[in-house]
Every structure is written in structure tokens, then in C-alpha cells.
Amino acid sequence: MPSPRSHLALVLASPLMLLLAWDGATRFSLVEQILLPAPATIGAALWDVLTRGYAGVSVFVHIGTSLWRVLTAFLLAAFVGVSLGLLRGLYPRIDAVCLVPFELIRPIPPLAFIPLFILWFGIGEVSKVLIIFYYAMLVVMLNTQAGVASCPEDKIRAARSLGASPWQVFWRVVFPASLPHVVVGLRVALAAALSILVASELLGGDRGLGFVISDASTFFKTADVFVGIVLIGLIGLIADRALTFTARRIVHWEGKT
Amino acid sequence: MSGHERRAHGHAEQGRIDAEGVFIRLGQGAEAFEAVQDVSFTVPAGEFVCVLGPSGCGKSTLLGALAGHIAPAHGALTLDGAAISGPHPDRGIVFQHHTLFPWKNVRDNIAFGPKMRGIPKAERHRQADEILELIGLGGFAGRYPKQLSGGMQQRVEIARVLVNHPRLLLMDEPFGALDALTRMMMQELLLDIWTRLRTTIVFITHDIDEALFLADRVLVMSPRPGRIVEDITVPFERPRRAEIVAEPPFGRLKRHCLDLLRPRPGTDTLPRLSPLGAPPHAR
Known part of the structure; x- marks a missing residue:
């Protein structure tokens, strides 16, 4: 193991080296600017998009539209996914009913459904939100169910012997015991939701960061493609940090030694 | 004298167990088998009984039935004359x-x-703190379980049961996962608590030393199907010191127990099964 200081130096040096190599490659015309713009060009494009908008629309409208879609779908998915996961974990009959339909859908990549959803629900908000929702919901549901199963049998027996009713066992024991798994499911679902968002926005509409990326690429505005990518990446990073921060307060006992 | 002790003394006549021809079946269909076969015994209120037997002899299953987590197929199991049906805080485990x-x-x-x-927060915290003092963990009220050693976790576990003032304390190899020194300390602590509360205790173990050191009586069980093969009264006077395990009378009784537990030729060890039947999460 390197010392903490040299570890930090390596951590910081590697992205700097990449950036320098990238800058050098464009500066000495090793790659064409239309394929890979220089870092400074992307920086300028980012500033331009932030101050003057894209396609006549403020960038904050694009960001807001994307965030609205992803948050609506994610919150719905969290609610439905946790509820279904708990029901499947608690009631074998409900699990038996859900098993085959959900297992049939689960391995299908959500992007394969996009044309179908557009056919059914049009290119408006409904199909975009629904496609994110259904996939994120599956992820949350499966993790919640695993969380319910993770509660040891003896813990349930002990709670019953301490005087807890079946409802109290669920609400005071099984549900809190499942929360660490639920949190993992929410984080995975959030990352998936963002990637599906971009794909669904590529296919129609004139708002959203996915639209910015696909529109810019159509007109060979490669620097603007990178701007869209950077903004999506930042949103993903901030959302995941915020979720982890909140989760650590709720699931405060995890990892405590 | 604390409120807890007063209350326990007031109920000193409670905690009598009667088991009459108890059979317990585990498993389903072709895999079903008799885990406990024709077990009868009586435990007077306030007695400390150890059930001693090899792994898989059905002793944990018997305890599960006393707790009300599984129902016997035949026979009567009563606490103070009332049939045991379902778990209850009177029977802590x-x-x-x-x-x-x-x-x-x-x-x-x-x-x-x-x-x-539904006891209000202030009152239940007061009760918890009282029990914490009793088990010698007064300063640890604000800690989380993961911040405690194994022995301390088991002490909290016992306290969590005692706060309900159970008539019967059921213990399923409670010190089995602890190191030898901690285990000895916990055994002395348990005897100390029991001397003050005088609740009936049924204690499952496969450790002969532990059974003879703790119990008034030892019920020795045979391997599957589980039956009681001998009911031993432990003659050592109380309070017991840890040193008695090294004295000749203790050794003689221990040798007798060893003879009872030694597997007969031709009886293989059976595969380990979950003491309460269905494996976890198979429900």
C-alpha cells in the first residue's frame, strides 16, 4: 500500500495526465476537432450553453425537464417497488403470482421497449416516464424482497416472544431489517433511471438533456454533445451523493463496528 | 430492593411447567419425522433445569414448543396449568x-x-435502565449492538427478555458462541440474576460442565427421536463457585452424563436440521 500522501498524488495525477494527453492530441491535430474537441473548446461551449441556452431554450429548462421526468419515474418506482417487494417477501402467494410475469420482463433491456412504448403512449411525457418507471421499479422490488428475506427467522421469533403482534413484527422488525437492501436498490435504480432517461429522450421531443445530446450530434456540434454528457454526469453524481447522504441517516447502523 | 425484584417475589409461585406425553413432528410429507417422542416432565416454579443432549436430539425443538413457536402433535404442554399456544412475553426466549x-x-x-x-417512553426507558443496572451494563444504554462484545450482546438479550418479567426464561445454548472465559463469567452472572429473580429457567446445552454447574436438575436427551433418558438431580449446594467443576463429586456426575451421551455403536450422526422444522425463508 502506498502512503496516504502518495496515494492522493496518484489519484489526482491520473485525471490530470488524461486531460493533458487529450489536450495534446487535439492541439497537435492527432484527432479531428469534430470527433474530439479540445477540453478548452468544451469548456467554452459549456459556458455558452449555460448563459445562452440550447436550441433557443434555456439550459435550465432542459435540465428541469430531464429532472422532472427522472424524479417522477424514480419516486413512483420507489413507492411501487418497495410496496410490491414487501408484499412478495411477506406473502408467498403474492410472490407466486408475480414470479413468472416479472421474471419474463426482467431480462429484457428497457431500451428494447422504447419503440413499443412510443407506439402505445406517443412520444410525449408518458412513454418517457413509464419506460424509466418500469425498469427502476423492478430493481427496487427485487432488492426489497431480498431485504425481507434477509431478516433472520430467530429475530422474528424473538420479537413474537417479546409480545409483538404479526403487524408489529412486520413494521418494527422485518421492515427496518430490509432497509439496507432497499437503499442499495434505490441507488442502482437511480443510476439505471438516468441512463434510460437519456436513451428515451434521444427518440423524440425538443426538451431535455438527451435531446441536447442527440440534436447536437445530428448537426456535428460535438462540443455540445460533450456538454450534454457532462451535465448528465454531474446530475448523476449529485443525485447519488444526495441519496447516499440521506440513506446514511436512515440506515445509520449499517457498517458500524 | 428494586421494583423488579419485589414484583418477581410477589409471583414466586408462578412458572410451573407440566409436559405430558409430548410428541413433536417436524418436516412435511415424506420428510416428516418425530423430533421429540413421548416426553413427560414437571418443573416446579423457580427451578433451574438444563436439557442436555447431543446435536440434533430435539432439545431445541422442545424449547421451541415451550416458547409456543411450534405446536406438539400430541400431548399436553402447560405453564401454570394453562395450555401453551403461541408465543407470549411470559415465556421469554x-x-x-x-x-x-x-x-x-x-x-x-x-x-x-x-x-x-404501549407503555409510554419515559416509563419504558426507566424500566430498561433498571434492568441494565441488574445485568451490570448501566453505562451502555446509548450504545448500539454492533459496538458491544459478544458477551455484552447476550447480556442485553437476556435483559430484553427480563424486562417483561417472564414467568419462564427459555435459553437455547445462549453462551454457545462465546469464548470459554466469557462463558464462565456469563454462567456466574446468570446464576446471580436467577438467585435474585427466581424465575423458572429451562436452559438447553450440549456442554455437560455447563449443565451441571448451572442446574438444579438435568434432563438428558437421547439422539433422534428425542426422548428423556434420565432425570438427574444436581446435588451441589448453592451459591456455587466456579471451582466445583474441578472437584471429585462433579467429576463422577460428569462421567455418568458422558456415558449417557456417548453414541451407541451403529447409530450414525444424523444430518443437521433446523430445530423448528422448515429451513429459514422457505415459508
Whole structure:
């Protein structure tokens, strides 16, 4: 193991080296600017998009539209996914009913459904939100169910012997015991939701960061493609940090030694 | 004298167990088998009984029936004359591995039972703190289970049961996962608590030393199907010192128990099964 200081130096040096190599490659015309713009060009494009908008629309409208879609779908998915996961974990009959339909859908990549959803629900908000929702919901549901199963049998027996009713066992024991798994499911679902968002926005509409990326690429505005990518990446990073921060307060006992 | 002790003394005549021809079947269909066969015994109120037997002899299953987690196929199982049906805080149970709630601190873990009965926060915290003093963990109320050693976790586990003032304390190899020194300390602590509370204790173990050191009586069980092969009265006077395990009378009784437990030629060890039947999560 390197010392903490040299570890930090390596951590910081590697992205700097990449950036320098990238800058050098464009500066000495090793790659064409239309394929890979220089870092400074992307920086300028980012500033331009932030101050003057894209396609006549403020960038904050694009960001807001994307965030609205992803948050609506994610919150719905969290609610439905946790509820279904708990029901499947608690009631074998409900699990038996859900098993085959959900297992049939689960391995299908959500992007394969996009044309179908557009056919059914049009290119408006409904199909975009629904496609994110259904996939994120599956992820949350499966993790919640695993969380319910993770509660040891003896813990349930002990709670019953301490005087807890079946409802109290669920609400005071099984549900809190499942929360660490639920949190993992929410984080995975959030990352998936963002990637599906971009794909669904590529296919129609004139708002959203996915639209910015696909529109810019159509007109060979490669620097603007990178701007869209950077903004999506930042949103993903901030959302995941915020979720982890909140989760650590709720699931405060995890990892405590 | 604390309120807890007063209350326990007031109920000194409670905690009598009667088991009459108890059979317990586990498993389903072709895999079903008799885990406990024709077991009868009586435990007077306030007695400390150890059930001693090899792994898989059905002793944990018997304890599960006393707790009300499984129902006997035949026979009568009563506490103070009332049939045991379903779990109840009158019959507290402690397992080998702690079942504390990691999201609650020690005080709230102990206050779980009172909380389920709707006792207000201030009162249930007062009760929890009282029990914490009794088990010698007064300064640890705010800690979380993961911050405690194995021995401390089991002490909290016992406290969480005692706060309900059980008539019967059921213990399923509660010190089996602890190191030898901690285990010895816990045995002395348990005897100390029992001397003060005088609740009936049924204690499952496969450790002969442990059974003879703790119990008034030892019920020795045979391997599957589980039956009681001998009911031994332990003559050592109380309070017992840890040194008695090294004295000749203890050794003689221990040798007798060893003879009872030694497998007969031709009886293979049976595969390990979950003491309460269905494996976890198969429901």
C-alpha cells in the first residue's frame, strides 16, 4: 500500500495526465476537432450553453425537464417497488403470482421497449416516464424482497416472544431489517433511471438533456454533445451523493463496528 | 430492593411447567419425522433445569414448543396449568446468536417488549435502565449492538427478555458462541440474576460442565427421536463457585452424563436440521 500522501498524488495525477494527453492530441491535430474537441473548446461551449441556452431554450429548462421526468419515474418506482417487494417477501402467494410475469420482463433491456412504448403512449411525457418507471421499479422490488428475506427467522421469533403482534413484527422488525437492501436498490435504480432517461429522450421531443445530446450530434456540434454528457454526469453524481447522504441517516447502523 | 425484584417475589409461585406425553413432528410429507417422542416432565416454579443432549436430539425443538413457536402433535404442554399456544412475553426466549435490533440502541432494544404493550417512553426507558443496572451494563444504554462484545450482546438479550418479567426464561445454548472465559463469567452472572429473580429457567446445552454447574436438575436427551433418558438431580449446594467443576463429586456426575451421551455403536450422526422444522425463508 502506498502512503496516504502518495496515494492522493496518484489519484489526482491520473485525471490530470488524461486531460493533458487529450489536450495534446487535439492541439497537435492527432484527432479531428469534430470527433474530439479540445477540453478548452468544451469548456467554452459549456459556458455558452449555460448563459445562452440550447436550441433557443434555456439550459435550465432542459435540465428541469430531464429532472422532472427522472424524479417522477424514480419516486413512483420507489413507492411501487418497495410496496410490491414487501408484499412478495411477506406473502408467498403474492410472490407466486408475480414470479413468472416479472421474471419474463426482467431480462429484457428497457431500451428494447422504447419503440413499443412510443407506439402505445406517443412520444410525449408518458412513454418517457413509464419506460424509466418500469425498469427502476423492478430493481427496487427485487432488492426489497431480498431485504425481507434477509431478516433472520430467530429475530422474528424473538420479537413474537417479546409480545409483538404479526403487524408489529412486520413494521418494527422485518421492515427496518430490509432497509439496507432497499437503499442499495434505490441507488442502482437511480443510476439505471438516468441512463434510460437519456436513451428515451434521444427518440423524440425538443426538451431535455438527451435531446441536447442527440440534436447536437445530428448537426456535428460535438462540443455540445460533450456538454450534454457532462451535465448528465454531474446530475448523476449529485443525485447519488444526495441519496447516499440521506440513506446514511436512515440506515445509520449499517457498517458500524 | 428494586421494583423488579419485589414484583418477581410477589409471583414466586408462578412458572410451573407440566409436559405430558409430548410428541413433536417436524418436516412435511415424506420428510416428516418425530423430533421429540413421548416426553413427560414437571418443573416446579423457580427451578433451574438444563436439557442436555447431543446435536440434533430435539432439545431445541422442545424449547421451541415451550416458547409456543411450534405446536406438539400430541400431548399436553402447560405453564401454570394453562395450555401453551403461541408465543407470549411470559415465556421469554434467548437464542445462541443475539437477535438484537441493530437500528436500536441498547436502551431501546430492552424497551422493545414494553413498547409493544404501549407503555409510554419515559416509563419504558426507566424500566430498561433498571434492568441494565441488574445485568451490570448501566453505562451502555446509548450504545448500539454492533459496538458491544459478544458477551455484552447476550447480556442485553437476556435483559430484553427480563424486562417483561417472564414467568419462564427459555435459553437455547445462549453462551454457545462465546469464548470459554466469557462463558464462565456469563454462567456466574446468570446464576446471580436467577438467585435474585427466581424465575423458572429451562436452559438447553450440549456442554455437560455447563449443565451441571448451572442446574438444579438435568434432563438428558437421547439422539433422534428425542426422548428423556434420565432425570438427574444436581446435588451441589448453592451459591456455587466456579471451582466445583474441578472437584471429585462433579467429576463422577460428569462421567455418568458422558456415558449417557456417548453414541451407541451403529447409530450414525444424523444430518443437521433446523430445530423448528422448515429451513429459514422457505415459508
